[in-house]
Amino acid sequence: MKPKHTSISKIGEFGLIERLKNKCNELRLSEKITDQIILGIDDDTAITRPSPGMLQLSTSDLLIEGVHFDLTYTSMKHLGWKLMVVNLSDIAAMGGVPVYALITIALPAKISVEMVDDLYEGILHAAQTYGCAIIGGDTNTSIGNTMVSAMITGEVPDRFLKRRNGAKPEDLICVSGNLGLSHAGLQILLREKKRFLDSQQQSEFKSELSEYTTAVTKHLAPKARFDISMTAAQQEWVHAMIDISDGLASDLRHICKQSGTGALLFEEKLSIDPLVEKIANQFGESALDYVLFGGEEYELLFTIDPEFESKLSKQMPDIRIIGQITEEKDDIALIQSDGSKRTIVSGGYDHFKKE
Amino acid sequence: MKPKHTSISKIGEFGLIERLKNKCNELRLSEKITDQIILGIDDDTAITRPSPGMLQLSTSDLLIEGVHFDLTYTSMKHLGWKLMVVNLSDIAAMGGVPVYALITIALPAKISVEMVDDLYEGILHAAQTYGCAIIGGDTNTSIGNTMVSAMITGEVPDRFLKRRNGAKPEDLICVSGNLGLSHAGLQILLREKKRFLDSQQQSEFKSELSEYTTAVTKHLAPKARFDISMTAAQQEWVHAMIDISDGLASDLRHICKQSGTGALLFEEKLSIDPLVEKIANQFGESALDYVLFGGEEYELLFTIDPEFESKLSKQMPDIRIIGQITEEKDDIALIQSDGSKRTIVSGGYDHFKKE
Numbered sequence: 001m002k003p004k005h006t007s008i009s010k011i012g013e014f015g016l017i018e019r020l021k022n023k024c025n026e027l028r029l030s031e032k033i034t035d036q037i038i039l040g041i042d043d044d045t046a047i048t049r050p051s052p053g054m055l056q057l058s059t060s061d062l063l064i065e066g067v068h069f070d071l072t073y074t075s076m077k078h079l080g081w082k083l084m085v086v087n088l089s090d091i092a093a094m095g096g097v098p099v100y101a102l103i104t105i106a107l108p109a110k111i112s113v114e115m116v117d118d119l120y121e122g123i124l125h126a127a128q129t130y131g132c133a134i135i136g137g138d139t140n141t142s143i144g145n146t147m148v149s150a151m152i153t154g155e156v157p158d159r160f161l162k163r164r165n166g167a168k169p170e171d172l173i174c175v176s177g178n179l180g181l182s183h184a185g186l187q188i189l190l191r192e193k194k195r196f197l198d199s200q201q202q203s204e205f206k207s208e209l210s211e212y213t214t215a216v217t218k219h220l221a222p223k224a225r226f227d228i229s230m231t232a233a234q235q236e237w238v239h240a241m242i243d244i245s246d247g248l249a250s251d252l253r254h255i256c257k258q259s260g261t262g263a264l265l266f267e268e269k270l271s272i273d274p275l276v277e278k279i280a281n282q283f284g285e286s287a288l289d290y291v292l293f294g295g296e297e298y299e300l301l302f303t304i305d306p307e308f309e310s311k312l313s314k315q316m317p318d319i320r321i322i323g324q325i326t327e328e329k330d331d332i333a334l335i336q337s338d339g340s341k342r343t344i345v346s347g348g349y350d351h352f353k354k355e
Numbered sequence: 356m357k358p359k360h361t362s363i364s365k366i367g368e369f370g371l372i373e374r375l376k377n378k379c380n381e382l383r384l385s386e387k388i389t390d391q392i393i394l395g396i397d398d399d400t401a402i403t404r405p406s407p408g409m410l411q412l413s414t415s416d417l418l419i420e421g422v423h424f425d426l427t428y429t430s431m432k433h434l435g436w437k438l439m440v441v442n443l444s445d446i447a448a449m450g451g452v453p454v455y456a457l458i459t460i461a462l463p464a465k466i467s468v469e470m471v472d473d474l475y476e477g478i479l480h481a482a483q484t485y486g487c488a489i490i491g492g493d494t495n496t497s498i499g500n501t502m503v504s505a506m507i508t509g510e511v512p513d514r515f516l517k518r519r520n521g522a523k524p525e526d527l528i529c530v531s532g533n534l535g536l537s538h539a540g541l542q543i544l545l546r547e548k549k550r551f552l553d554s555q556q557q558s559e560f561k562s563e564l565s566e567y568t569t570a571v572t573k574h575l576a577p578k579a580r581f582d583i584s585m586t587a588a589q590q591e592w593v594h595a596m597i598d599i600s601d602g603l604a605s606d607l608r609h610i611c612k613q614s615g616t617g618a619l620l621f622e623e624k625l626s627i628d629p630l631v632e633k634i635a636n637q638f639g640e641s642a643l644d645y646v647l648f649g650g651e652e653y654e655l656l657f658t659i660d661p662e663f664e665s666k667l668s669k670q671m672p673d674i675r676i677i678g679q680i681t682e683e684k685d686d687i688a689l690i691q692s693d694g695s696k697r698t699i700v701s702g703g704y705d706h707f708k709k710e
Binding site: 006016034037052061102104107111117135142149151153 | 359360361362363364365366371372374375378379381382383384385388389391392394395399400401403405406407409411413414415416417419421422423454455457459461462464466467468469471472475479482483486487488489490491492493494495496497498499500502504506508510
């Protein structure tokens, strides 16, 4: 009898994760251990309490060549930096600060020692910038592609912890930075890669990136927004927080799902960056879609008590209010510029679902 | 100008790790963070102190298809179990107990949902057996091979911590279990794989493993020796401890290097398992080499104060004394059955060096 074979693309990444979560939650463990675990496998970041008063945050992310990055246009330095930032951003989103990281890498024969040096230059630059020790990991050969993975542990005092499940109806939805830039930058990089591969004289190829630097940099070397998160963490009136890795719509959905709320976004408040507009136009695509669904932004999305709007503008002047939390469970919609309402359906990027 | 390209095989895995360690140790971090880090990147397992009195242990290992495992003869259940054990064994070696794990996997399209279920059955069986929560991780598609990685955090009270650097001249060298079985089992599996691939009628192929079960099981589903480690951790007279993942000679070298000692092993005390003898004979190889250099044993190697030999035999009757620590720095030798001395040179398995 042939064993059953259900393709993962059939249930999708989120389906698979759901399935695995349920299994993991069935473990029967000692009270000593379960008492330490405040939030387990139900989030990008786990919360544990090794000692009273302080919470520990643990997160891990793996980047795979051909899936998450392309060495044609990603330097090893940028890769190392971004590996750290995608994990650090998860720590920031909970209001925490990093403590240490474990780095695990798998390297095919084409990767030279100098390339590994460059990778670590990026990793260490991020570690130094955000104050995170590198305390271990694992280094391996790969017969396939390059893979780099980091596990970062951070900490946060109990009272500063922010989670996805704290949003309340009437809360204002706030976001840092300009959204859509990372996806726009990726589009430009993919176009330049194609131009390079199509060019007759590859050795003389010159990429045309100068007008798109902001977008390309945002994609290749995003920042972890501790500048915002550490202020936000200290405000009781910040109710829920997440970082935007899957895209605004998708990550807002995480907040709504866990808080039992809905959300309204206002198109006119989204104020699309002119560069996003310009790039989307070049590809004949919707800049608004870039803003709503573009992933890998690593900006912070959080909700605040509406009574504290004036405090927000004083303490975090660069944050924009783009919408409001509603009571309508899981109903996420956009109020368009003409006043009409458009339900936002997409769940963002899914690694396993075929597009 | 072409960038410099030094092949990693030129400096080897240990050379690469040394290089990366040095870089990581150059980070300048706040006292708050450095105070928490007792042992950083210089070991398989990092030691941190999030709170007074208790130490936290963190380790991570990545298993890659084609490098560390072969799905021809490794079931997904065994793979999941072993992924946990290789990490848990690192926690055991420090005298700790596990608390939680993050699991990161990269799956190519050929892997079905049922196979992931099986993988997790193995992971969870180990988690349940050894009392470890699964609190997160990352799940990805891979365009290359299957990769599975775990980061496990454990804890140990300060007074029970065992490290590699505690061995003293005159200490007796102790080992759990029978060495060489894992490598012997691997040899059998590789032979059966070849028989299968060479067979005319693959659908009717029957593997011949029954006489080799102990060895094959040791390779595919090793145990983490908490039964020994938890007793050993509580004895002050246990001075240094490590788990045997690279091989007896190589892991003993780790202890000697970090303790500033040498070691003598006694061939007659190694008492080679008859099955190891039998299998090595079939391949025309030396059973002693299997014992000295065979990796992936996950048995415990530790040194004890010689005055407590009788306590050892009472409290850990299954442990064998196989040698003695000496003052001769880094000099590791075998006293052969005929009384002659053979220096042990090999450094064990290196992922990057060409054999």
